[in-house]
Every structure is written in structure tokens, then in C-alpha cells.
Amino acid sequence: MAYQISDACVSCGACAAECPVSAITEGDGKYVIDADTCIECGACAGVCPVGAPEQA
Numbered sequence: 585m586a587y588q589i590s591d592a593c594v595s596c597g598a599c600a601a602e603c604p605v606s607a608i609t610e611g612d613g614k615y616v617i618d619a620d621t622c623i624e625c626g627a628c629a630g631v632c633p634v635g636a637p638e639q640a
């Protein structure tokens with residue numbers, strides 16, 4: 585399953601900069617991952633300061 589970003593997200597943008605397939609965009613109050621684009625590499629989870637990206 586693709587990764588999902590929880591409500592813990594503080595919209596810092598670090599994950600979007602790291603995603604190799606540009607699956608992450610800024611949403612309403614938090615960043616969001618396009619499940620159809622995500623290749624489950626885990627890079628977003630590795631750079632997030634608050635552990636918001638989680639594997640669904």
C-alpha cells in the first residue's frame with residue numbers, strides 16, 4: 585500500500601522535496617500523497633521531522 589500523511593504534518597515541505605516521483609503536494613492544512621503515484625520508497629518517512637508519513 586502507498587504511504588499516507590497523517591494529521592501530525594506541519595506542512596514543512598521536506599517530504600515533497602525528497603519524493604523521487606513527485607507524488608507529494610501541499611494540501612489543505614497538510615501535505616498529501618497521491619496513492620497511484622507513490623512507489624513506497626519510504627523517503628518521505630525518512631525526512632519528516634514529525635513522523636507523519638505512514639505506510640497504510
Ligand code: SF4
Binds near residue numbers: 617626637
Ligand atoms: Fe514519494 Fe516514496 Fe513517500 Fe511514496 S514513499 S510518497 S514515492 S517519497
Ligand code: SF4
Binds near residue numbers: 597631635
Ligand atoms: Fe508534513 Fe512531514 Fe512532509 Fe513536512 S516532511 S510536509 S511535516 S509530512
